[in-house]
Amino acid sequence: MTVTETPTRITTPSVVDGVGASATRPDGVPKVDGSFIYSSDEYHDGSLWGVTLRSPHPRARVLAIDTSQATGIDGVRCVLTHRDVPGSKTYGMKVYDEPVLAFDEVRYQGEPVAVVAATHPEIARRACELIVVDYEELVPNTDPEMSLTGQVEGLFGGGLARHVRIRHGDVATARALADVVVEGRYEMGTQDPAFLGPESGLAVPLGDGGVELYVSCQNLHLDQQQVADCLGLPLDKVRLVLSGVGGAFGGKEDLNVHIHACLLALRTGRPVRMVYSREESFFGHVHRHPAIADIELGATRDGRLVFTKVRLVLDGGAYTSTSQVVIANGCYFAAGAYDVANVEIDGFATYTNNPPCGAMRGFGAVQSCYAIESAMDRLAGELGLHPLELRMRNAIGEGDVLPTGQPVDGPAPVQEILAYLRDLPLPAGADHEAADMRTRPGGVGNVTRGEGIRRGVGYALGMKAIGFSGGMDDTCTARVTVWIRDGEPVAEVYCAGPELGQGVVTLEAQIARTELGVRTVELRDKDTDIAESGASSASRQSWMTAGAVVGACGLVRDEILARAAAVLGRPAGELTLDGPEIHDPAGHPLVPVAEVLGPESVSHAFTYRHRPTEPVDDERGQGNAHVAFAYAAHRAIVDVDVELGLVKVVEMATAQDVGKAMNPAGVEGQIEGGTVQGLGLAVMEELQITGGRIRNPSFTDYLIPTMLDVPPMPMKIFEFPHPDSPYGLNGVGEPPNLSSTPAILNALRDATGLELPRAPVRPSDLITEPPVEGAGPE
Amino acid sequence: MDIPLASGPMLRPSSWRGAMLLRSQYPDASPICGGTDLMVDINFGRARPATLLDLTSVEGLDSWELIDDGRTVRIGAGVSFTSIIEELSDSCPALAQAARTVGSPQIRNRGTVAGNLATASPAGDCHPVLLACWAQVEVESVRGSRLIDIDDFFLGPKRCALEPDELIRAVLVPAATGPQQFAKVGPRNAMVIATVSFALNLDVAGRRVGTGIGSAGPTPLRARAAEQMLQDALADRWDGSGGVDQSVCRRFGDLVAEAASPIDDVRGSAEYRRHALAVLGRRCLSWALADLGGMDGEAAA
Numbered sequence A: 001m002t003v004t005e006t007p008t009r010i011t012t013p014s015v016v017d018g019v020g021a022s023a024t025r026p027d028g029v030p031k032v033d034g035s036f037i038y039s040s041d042e043y044h045d046g047s048l049w050g051v052t053l054r055s056p057h058p059r060a061r062v063l064a065i066d067t068s069q070a071t072g073i074d075g076v077r078c079v080l081t082h083r084d085v086p087g088s089k090t091y092g093m094k095v096y097d098e099p100v101l102a103f104d105e106v107r108y109q110g111e112p113v114a115v116v117a118a119t120h121p122e123i124a125r126r127a128c129e130l131i132v133v134d135y136e137e138l139v140p141n142t143d144p145e146m147s148l149t150g151q152v153e154g155l156f157g158g159g160l161a162r163h164v165r166i167r168h169g170d171v172a173t174a175r176a177l178a179d180v181v182v183e184g185r186y187e188m189g190t191q192d193p194a195f196l197g198p199e200s201g202l203a204v205p206l207g208d209g210g211v212e213l214y215v216s217c218q219n220l221h222l223d224q225q226q227v228a229d230c231l232g233l234p235l236d237k238v239r240l241v242l243s244g245v246g247g248a249f250g251g252k253e254d255l256n257v258h259i260h261a262c263l264l265a266l267r268t269g270r271p272v273r274m275v276y277s278r279e280e281s282f283f284g285h286v287h288r289h290p291a292i293a294d295i296e297l298g299a300t301r302d303g304r305l306v307f308t309k310v311r312l313v314l315d316g317g318a319y320t321s322t323s324q325v326v327i328a329n330g331c332y333f334a335a336g337a338y339d340v341a342n343v344e345i346d347g348f349a350t351y352t353n354n355p356p357c358g359a360m361r362g363f364g365a366v367q368s369c370y371a372i373e374s375a376m377d378r379l380a381g382e383l384g385l386h387p388l389e390l391r392m393r394n395a396i397g398e399g400d401v402l403p404t405g406q407p408v409d410g411p412a413p414v415q416e417i418l419a420y421l422r423d424l425p426l427p428a429g430a431d432h433e434a435a436d437m438r439t440r441p442g443g444v445g446n447v448t449r450g451e452g453i454r455r456g457v458g459y460a461l462g463m464k465a466i467g468f469s470g471g472m473d474d475t476c477t478a479r480v481t482v483w484i485r486d487g488e489p490v491a492e493v494y495c496a497g498p499e500l501g502q503g504v505v506t507l508e509a510q511i512a513r514t515e516l517g518v519r520t521v522e523l524r525d526k527d528t529d530i531a532e533s534g535a536s537s538a539s540r541q542s543w544m545t546a547g548a549v550v551g552a553c554g555l556v557r558d559e560i561l562a563r564a565a566a567v568l569g570r571p572a573g574e575l576t577l578d579g580p581e582i583h584d585p586a587g588h589p590l591v592p593v594a595e596v597l598g599p600e601s602v603s604h605a606f607t608y609r610h611r612p613t614e615p616v617d618d619e620r621g622q623g624n625a626h627v628a629f630a631y632a633a634h635r636a637i638v639d640v641d642v643e644l645g646l647v648k649v650v651e652m653a654t655a656q657d658v659g660k661a662m663n664p665a666g667v668e669g670q671i672e673g674g675t676v677q678g679l680g681l682a683v684m685e686e687l688q689i690t691g692g693r694i695r696n697p698s699f700t701d702y703l704i705p706t707m708l709d710v711p712p713m714p715m716k717i718f719e720f721p722h723p724d725s726p727y728g729l730n731g732v733g734e735p736p737n738l739s740s741t742p743a744i745l746n747a748l749r750d751a752t753g754l755e756l757p758r759a760p761v762r763p764s765d766l767i768t769e770p771p772v773e774g775a776g777p778e
Numbered sequence B: 001m002d003i004p005l006a007s008g009p010m011l012r013p014s015s016w017r018g019a020m021l022l023r024s025q026y027p028d029a030s031p032i033c034g035g036t037d038l039m040v041d042i043n044f045g046r047a048r049p050a051t052l053l054d055l056t057s058v059e060g061l062d063s064w065e066l067i068d069d070g071r072t073v074r075i076g077a078g079v080s081f082t083s084i085i086e087e088l089s090d091s092c093p094a095l096a097q098a099a100r101t102v103g104s105p106q107i108r109n110r111g112t113v114a115g116n117l118a119t120a121s122p123a124g125d126c127h128p129v130l131l132a133c134w135a136q137v138e139v140e141s142v143r144g145s146r147l148i149d150i151d152d153f154f155l156g157p158k159r160c161a162l163e164p165d166e167l168i169r170a171v172l173v174p175a176a177t178g179p180q181q182f183a184k185v186g187p188r189n190a191m192v193i194a195t196v197s198f199a200l201n202l203d204v205a206g207r208r209v210g211t212g213i214g215s216a217g218p219t220p221l222r223a224r225a226a227e228q229m230l231q232d233a234l235a236d237r238w239d240g241s242g243g244v245d246q247s248v249c250r251r252f253g254d255l256v257a258e259a260a261s262p263i264d265d266v267r268g269s270a271e272y273r274r275h276a277l278a279v280l281g282r283r284c285l286s287w288a289l290a291d292l293g294g295m296d297g298e299a300a301a
Helices: A028-033 A121-129 A171-177 A220-231 A258-268 A278-284 A323-332 A365-383 A387-394 A414-423 A504-516 A541-568 A593-597 A664-683 A735-752 B016-025 B038-043 B081-087 B093-100 B105-110 B113-119 B127-132 B224-234 B246-259 B270-293
Strands: A048-054 A060-066 A076-080 A112-118 A132-137 A160-168 A180-188 A200-205 A211-215 A238-242 A272-275 A291-299 A305-315 A342-350 A453-466 A475-485 A488-495 A520-523 A576-578 A581-583 A589-592 A602-609 A628-641 A646-657 A715-718 B030-032 B052-054 B064-067 B072-076 B136-141 B144-149 B154-156 B167-174 B180-185 B196-203 B208-214
Touching: A048 A121, A048 A258, A048 A278, A060 A112, A076 A121, A076 A258, A112 A121, A112 A258, A160 A323, A171 A291, A171 A305, A171 A342, A180 A365, A200 A258, A211 A220, A211 A258, A220 A238, A220 A258, A258 A272, A291 A365, A305 A323, A305 A365, A323 A342, A323 A365, A323 A453, A365 A387, A365 A453, A365 A735, A387 A414, A387 A453, A414 A453, A414 A628, A414 A646, A414 A715, A453 A735, A475 A504, A475 A541, A475 A593, A488 A504, A488 A541, A488 A593, A504 A520, A504 A541, A541 A576, A541 A581, A541 A589, A541 A593, A541 A602, A581 A593, A589 A593, A628 A664, A628 A735, A646 A664, A646 A735, A664 A715, A664 A735, B016 B052, B016 B136, B016 B167, B030 B038, B081 B093, B081 B105, B093 B127, B093 B180, B093 B196, B113 B127, B113 B167, B127 B180, B127 B196, B127 B208, B180 B270, B196 B270, B208 B224, B208 B246, B224 B246, B246 B270
Parallel strands: A048 A272, A211 A238, A305 A342, A488 A520, A646 A715, B030 B052
Antiparallel strands: A048 A112, A060 A132, A076 A112, A160 A342, A180 A291, A200 A211, A200 A272, A291 A305, A453 A628, A475 A488, A475 A602, A576 A581, A581 A589, A628 A646, B064 B072, B072 B167, B136 B144, B136 B167, B180 B196, B196 B208
């Protein structure tokens, strides 16, 4: 089935809603009118409800678990603990270290300890309360700096998950060339993916001892493997079907309800639903790693970078998840999108008893972009250069060599991106007294009529790899089938690439229309019956799915033309397929496809691979690790009330190269969404964690931007075709999330003159003009 | 063992009298009207009321009227924040402004001032305004009805003077006779719980100053020293003549901050809260004085 090169493409101009059109999402209207089935809506006749008992302690020894009282409740069908896990007791995306249910020790607040199935969710919840767990509380290790020693008792690896070293050129020697050196420490708090659709799913036991799981996730096949291992079942006894995903952002790459729901279903012989509550959800998924970055930049007087030195610490919390890869990705791009000859990067991922962290949109590059872009503004200030000018003087270009030794290939239109922001006129200053209060800092709170407001402008540039890096053999398979219905060809696309809301299902149909000229495309449910598609992550799914669907369409088209050639007695090479007709080279119809196929269907699968990559070495971090690169930049305009510390982001202008805007409306949506998620991280989104405990696990106190916090976003979408990808497309989803946060921080620094070493900023960080400190008479 | 999921019935009286009777029979029932506080507590597992007393069908609760020769607005317990914004912006401008800051449009369509009062959160958005306006809470039980002065209503965090058999029937808010202001600080520009809030009422007819502070103490608070200072400063200048200088505004803000007893929590530090109150007090007063100066003699008299 595996074919490595993509068949030739034919683009039929008559296609409606093909590639490049803002085709309507198939799930759009159902999501608006409420008929869309999210994973939390899945039900089955006679299904039970599963509920999870979680540890109240960030760290404790589990001495005993007594489930007898809970088991005795009417309506409770079973109560399971680690003893009931038939296969592997642990799972994980990279390392199997996270217990399905805690067995010796709990390592973070909210770790699952037992699960209950009952006829009603409230019965299950109350039964959970009757499970008696004998904990011996231990002092949690919550300081990542301590974990760096690798000597902390009770943590995996003594606290150190990975140290990544990148050495490029010679920083020690380069110091002598630097006229100006700036240093800074930048910290970032813990962001939550805050998807609106909580973790949920339905497990249905099958007659053959297997189980079927309808679930919202980002990678069906990796999940299937972990679930099967823990259930002690062969892969073919565990079938996963993608249910409606209400957002993920990386937070659904790790398992959540999966194994628990299946265990309960297999034990009770009944279908089991699980839906996390909003509060539980904050404990049920990984977060963005909080970061501490120490950064040093050296430059010549005329603003050329001569060295960059970074020490980046990401706290991964209790379990590994993807920490070892997140820190690598953070380090790959810690020197930013700049051409600098001498680079030293040391990145550390730690274990602590804080909540586990893992994948989240940007995957480590958000933290490092924030650090380097903050430092670049400090350097610009030191040099007396405009921040944009400093960036343009150092911007990376095609052929420049990254700190990992890989030359930048593919388009690298960083100058064009920055020039757009440079040339874009600034919005007019607001007349705060006349304006609607919703345009002012504090919004409807009615706190200012212009008093204390300062405007600031800030820029940031970001760069990230697209697709899986470091030598991973990354594949995506699609099957395309064409048959005749009512005299017209219909195509079905079947591919397991999860739809999270990003729109890959829209693209699947657009591609089939373009490649086959068909009007009607049907999309089959995504499940594990087809070969894997890889994760919807790393901004890779459009690229990979497109490669697979284009390939499968090509094989289908070739077979239809071969059949037509036989019918017509002409060489297939002369024929083209345009919707319902086979055409001759002049474009004249020769025979309807319906006549060629009759009652038969044509079906082909194709497995797509991107170009191979290699891991970087441990000593100097060198290697051609990446498939492709993407770039975006932002210009943020903010108004700050410097007496109250409140912020109104006035405008977020952005430019990004996407290679090919496969669905321009979808691309705009991704860029807006990424920008807003970065805005949240700049000014409000933080899980407040003290002593390993989350203090704000609710949307009352974990704030995400509302309509009033989201400004207009002038946008330039560049389409420099990527040479290696289907249609020349590039990944879109993550780059806008990188530069958004530091652009806003830099704008706030511009407005206030403050250093602002920590994101998100709190109101108290932004006050420059206290009339008096605290209370009291003057 | 059987776990009773909901031991009591769902009570849905259609008349006020019926509501009173059910309230006395089921003192443990949780009254529900908008449900914007209670349902959150239920969904988070913090409240598991055995019985709900649903007041949404009670005749006449969702209307307001002018009483006392038009000097007081009697706001029924079921009047939504949206109605207050749309219908009472002239007679109760600060209350309408506070209502604008409540939650989202959906929450404002459901939530009520009476619900805000019964929950008695120190962060309730209406409370500072009700304090500043010397509102009264009309409560009733089968034993009879009584008016509770707003200063006597809040007893502690989420505790109020309502007896177990009583329900709030209405809130009596004196109509504005001069400038009023309400301002609320939160780290998001809408849909946010107050970090601190402040209300100011210049009662021109009564020649007195009312204030209210939210989210800066175990209950909503009145800034008495600030009120007194400003009353003295305004003495014979209630007609808007003469003007009051910025130092009075500054002093006023400082006294507002002094009246607060805030704590550190996830929404802000005590220090920030005090600081922000000083700013809000100063700004609200400067806006109110500007409005006062703009009023003609007749309206101010």
